[in-house]
Amino acid sequence: MSSMCDNPIVAELSIPSDLAEARRIQDLIEEALQASAYSEHDIFSIKLALEEALVNAIKHGNQMDRDKRVTVCYQITPQRFEVRITDEGEGFNPDDVPDPTAIENIERPCGRGLLLIRGFMTNVVYHGKGNSVSMTKIRDGVGNSDAHTSD
Amino acid sequence: MSSQPARKRRLEVEDIGDIAVVNFVDKKILDEQNIQMIGDDLFRLVDELGRRKVLLNFCNVEFMSSAALGKLITLHRKLQAVQGKLVLCKIAKDILDVFKITKLDRILTITPDEQSGLQAF
Numbered sequence: 001m002s003s004m005c006d007n008p009i010v011a012e013l014s015i016p017s018d019l020a021e022a023r024r025i026q027d028l029i030e031e032a033l034q035a036s037a038y039s040e041h042d043i044f045s046i047k048l049a050l051e052e053a054l055v056n057a058i059k060h061g062n063q064m065d066r067d068k069r070v071t072v073c074y075q076i077t078p079q080r081f082e083v084r085i086t087d088e089g090e091g092f093n094p095d096d097v098p099d100p101t102a103i104e105n106i107e108r109p110c111g112r113g114l115l116l117i118r119g120f121m122t123n124v125v126y127h128g129k130g131n132s133v134s135m136t137k138i139r140d141g142v143g144n145s146d147a148h149t150s151d
Numbered sequence: 152m153s154s155q156p157a158r159k160r161r162l163e164v165e166d167i168g169d170i171a172v173v174n175f176v177d178k179k180i181l182d183e184q185n186i187q188m189i190g191d192d193l194f195r196l197v198d199e200l201g202r203r204k205v206l207l208n209f210c211n212v213e214f215m216s217s218a219a220l221g222k223l224i225t226l227h228r229k230l231q232a233v234q235g236k237l238v239l240c241k242i243a244k245d246i247l248d249v250f251k252i253t254k255l256d257r258i259l260t261i262t263p264d265e266q267s268g269l270q271a272f
């Protein structure tokens with residue numbers, strides 16, 4: 001992740017593959033974002049992306065196996081929120097996921113998580129075999145010229 | 152006395168003419184079990200109670216993930232199959248973005264408030 005300033009909040013957490021644990025992490029991050037005076041809109045965007053990415057990691061990555069863990073590393077600065085979520089699954093190629101907005105898929109009941117993550121975050125990068133994703137949200141009112149997530 | 156715990160009510164349904172106006176009790180439509188039960192209750196309106204016009208009022212809903220979208224699409228298709236109609240109204244701006252990004256706003260009828268929702272049938 002890029003260098004931080006302005007007293008960033010930094011944390012690295014590891015949770016079992018349990019959706020209740022994922023909710024706990026989301027609540028923790030929401031509190032930190034509120035303490036850092038992020039807007040309601042930014043907090044909604046980040047919460048939604050976290051929800052989608054954590055559910056993907058736990059359900060599709062780790063197949064709900066509680067012996068497999070999900071690591072969540074995040075940094076919050078006054079300018080941006082960055083998070084990297086990694087599971088112990090086989091990974092996947094995001095380019096292989098069918099476009100859920102295509103006519104033939106639009107009425108399918110699932111497969112919209114990745115689209116929403118990309119829609120609500122400023123930058124999204126998948127790493128290695130696809131079992132790790134970095135997401136960045138540049139805060140409302142901050143220029144996007146530095147929206148870069150390193151791989 | 153039943154040993155079953157009381158099942159939490161997740162929807163409030165009010166009949167306005169032949170339209171079932173549905174309000175969500177939960178502010179967050181998130182966890183899978185919850186979404187499953189909401190879906191079951193919505194489908195029951197069509198499959199068992201024979202409703203053909205359903206207006207979903209999202210005024211209470213503050214947060215919703217992609218998992219809930221599948222239930223709405225299934226409800227839309229069920230109603231279409233019986234020449235009925237689904238209308239959504241009073242969706243908060245951030246949640247409306249969920250529908251716009253997924254382009255579901257193109258296949259679902261979405262109105263700003265309940266009054267215009269009632270008139271959309």
